[in-house]
Amino acid sequence: MRLCSLTCAAPDQGLTLRFGPRVQPEPRHASPAGCDSAGMSEPVTYASYLRIGELLALQQEPRAHDELLFVVLHQSHELWFKLLLHELDDAVALVDADRFPEAETRLRRMVTIIRQLVAQWDVLGTMTPSGYLAFRHVLEGGSGFQSVQWREVEFASGRKEPGYVDSSWLSEGERAALRARLDAPSLADAFDAALHRHGVVDVGEVLRARPDLALLTMLAESLLDYDEAIGHWRHRHVLAVERQIGLKPGTGGSSGAAYLRSTLTHRFFPSLWEARTNL
Ligand code: HEM
Secondary structure, eight states: OOOOOOOOOOOOOOOOOOSSTOOOEEEEETTTTTTOTTTTEEOOOHHHHHHHHHHHHHHOSSSSSHHHHHHHHHHHHHHHHHHHHHHHHHHHHHHHTTTTHHHHHHHHHHHHHHHHHHHHHHHHHHHHHHHHHHHHHTTTOGGGOOOHHHHHHHHHHTTTGGGEEEEEHHHHHHHHHHHHHHHSOOHHHHHHHHHHHOOOOOOOOTTTTGGGGGHHHHHHHHHHHHHHHHHHHHHHHHHHHHHHHHOOOOTTSOTHHHHHHHHTTOSSSSHHHHHHHTT
């Protein structure tokens, strides 16, 4: 055992497990340094490093059988959105630095993340509409429409909707995060700036496989992969929604599937899609 530094916080006494105590490890290390109340550090374990106790305490006792599936699906999406934003921010910085192959490695990971999120809709498909209706009322006005990280992904990629920042449900922290995303150059902006730096006036030039623009051509194709993967996610979402609630309005107050269908044509890099028509 090692002595903890004087700055170690006491373990969080307030954390209680409300769900499934049979299978959940105790949240032994609430402080990042893993200090016990005597100020001694404990050896790092799987559970302490990954904060498994805290993670598994985030799911409430399900009020209907399928609610746990619904909660896990949304919470895991938010974790993947977090990683997506992490990769996205780095991709922008790498494009800005003309480090295109490295930016592509980030994009490759982003695309792979989204593809496995697309596959997660299959799990939701195992829920019946009546299984969903058994707990849908507890959502009240809550909806994925209010997912701040999803909106951050959209803004940071290239689709910015300034009006969203005025939404009443946002906390001040969330509003500030979205404002910062609105103000920061997006991945689409970074790509446009890279084209400009390399003397490309018409984006169609990078699609004509000019040898001197090969790196930009490959980057452009990776951007398309990303846009396409997001498009697949949107399609699977609207199909999943129709499967669960038909044409009912959404809990967030929209027309439901009809609203989501209107988002299917959204693109982060519209010029790359349009350029194909003119080749
Ligand atoms: C039973 C399953 C689901 C249903 C019935 C459903 C329904 C809806 C509906 C109707 C909307 C439109 C806004 C509204 O009026 O509420 C919406 C938006 C949204 N949902 Fe879902 N959803 C489901 C699962 C999920 C999951 C698992 C996620 C993952 C995070 C998700 C993320 C989103 C996002 C990000 C939006 C905003 C889309 C946009 O505005 O572009 N949804 N959902």
